[in-house]
Amino acid sequence: MKIRFENSMPLAADYLNAFGTAEGFESGSLMPEDLVDVDVLAVRSTTKVDADLLNCANRLALVATATAGYNHIDTGYLKQQGIAWTSAAGCNAQAVAEYVLSVLANAHLSGKLNLRTATIGIVGAGNVGTALSILLDAISVKYQLFDPPLEETGDSRTFADWQSILSCDVITLHVPLVKGDYFPTENMINAAALSQLGKSQLLINACRGEVIDESALKTRLMQPDAPTVVLDVFYNEPNIDTDLLSLIWLATPHIAGHTVEGKLLGTQRVYESVCELSGKTPELTLDDFIASPQAITLQDNDKWLSCSLLPVLKAILSVYDIRDDDRHFRKGLSDGVAFTHMRKNYRVRRELAGHQIVAGFSLHAETLDMLKKLGMRVHSV
Template sequence: MDGMPNILIDKNIPYALELFNKVGRTKIFDNKTLHKKLSKNTDILVVRSVTKVNERLIKNTGIRFVGSVTSGTDHVDKEWMKNNGVFFCHADGCNAISVVEYVISALLSQIDHRNFQLKEKVFGIVGYGNIGSLLRFYLNNLGITTILYDPIMSPTERKKGEIFVTMEELVHRSDIISIHSSLDSSSYHLFNEDILDAIGTNRILINTSRGSLIDNQALALLFHKGKKIKIILDVWENEPHISEYLFDRVMLGTPHIAGYSIESKMRGVFQIFEKLNKFLKKEPMSFMKDRFLPIPKFKEIYLNGSVNQEDLRSLIHLIYNANDDSFLWKKMHERDRKNSFENFRNNYPIRREWSSIEVNCNDVSSFSLLKKIGFIAKSL
């Protein structure tokens, strides 16, 4: 790749022009115009999960580098790129904090705080990678019992205190199940009709990973038969063409935005930018990354005494309440069922993570807990 490379980058990736203009001639695209903009002169393509990157898209171009600012990779044909000399990279783990915060925020927005104490529940985590392990860490610090299922993790990788069980045992024992597996041929419809039917009445099932980990048609059929389970879905089969039947019946539904905090997006784009620099054999560039972040609505608060579940819910929802996204999307969907999924994602407002707020504590236990789960905590 001689001289300044030609870079095409998704228009909805933040900080794109500020960063990538430093190493090449950068142009933005959306999925409607991408085919027209690709050419023999295109050297580098930077995408999100909404762009399917395969032979059909890039065969007759000059692309030698594809970067995806996402942790998932099921939207790209890695094998074809590898066999055809196209370097591929993704931002593994960039959205872990954002997804974990979404899961906890969503749960706290739905439970009846007078009768439902998370500390009394068993929380099953399916998939123990970047997100599943971070979720367990947060939950354990909150005093919540966790059990784990991961079919691809070998026993030698497991650490002391981690309780791994079979899928059948996890479904039987868990009051809440959260899915964080990658999607491949072995995990497709991991939650099939039999597994879904085995989930107990009024248990909670959360999917923030990939839509096809749950057989959406089987889930709809069970609902039709009168199955009573509570569903939180951020991901759906056949996105953006989702099941309207499920949409009307989930406890909380959002259009694949669990990992959409501005910090998550920033981590993703910086990871790809750094990998591109290495690919181009350029000297690493250092940035004050915090200067890219917007000023949060709430910067500093004071917390008196120890933290209970209601205090935690109030604190978390001061920053982000997943139920607000669910409510707004449903309103948008009522007006435009065809386009609401993509419109909501493409126009998603700035969302900060828990680390955006400084909590001053006069209680040592509160200070310790909040610091462990990602807040900027200070002891008074």
């Protein structure tokens, strides 16, 4: 079996060499003639897979993307050609959910909202929305779900209507980009929706830039009663409208899902797809490659002994604080660093489950329970 894989897939060679010849390529360098006699093409979102790229692919059986989204793949063309394809759906769900959790922790600690009384409107109850709801349950924060396609399938969860979502203290977007007549998400946050959001509300977009009408957003943000906005995604990436940054609270270069665990899980899913194609039982798991949990040592402080949400939020931020990425992003752009470069060279970031809280004293029972439900390992006396 001959495999070509995008080099930005972590540990791809370690996973794929067992199947035969596995050769990497740099993003943007793959040419049609490189796919002659290739059986499997494994990519990330930076490689567009369409008829032009595949016109020399004479025996391609599988295209596998190590990303949750697959807008970069012409799935219709693959179907016409009888080529199977897979995505790593859900691989970055935990990472994106924890990104939103970091936003919420910062908003609470800065006085922008009170998580003890706030309601979070989760738009999209798929992999990411579900992961976020589990995190919110862990810290006893109220939320409402909005997902008409899932509701239509008979999903047993309780769903809110659109007007209820627009009345929530926080609206966070986790939908795929869908164009057309069947539950479209393109510009779902339009001028009409934005006009209903006030200065006490927070809007977060960590899915696709086109889900918000960016022109309408700029107009709304220049009004005195505008909502607070956090964006990880933008129109026209990587050539984004940098004028928008001065109008929003926090901004990052499409890295919400870029954790060590999320990226490696994408490679794991590709590996499992190749196993299925070749009729082999998967033998490798994330545990074969992932590093041991990183330790966070707590100082003996009364705040950890109280029954309070505050210490839990600070623990969350000790793992991942979005303000660091916001600061580096804005500085990078001011220094002329390209959006794509910042994504490609993003720092090492672990998820909550990749950390262990170490305390030389007993934590309050409720604090301990919340930390464990968030997925963190805890060692205390």
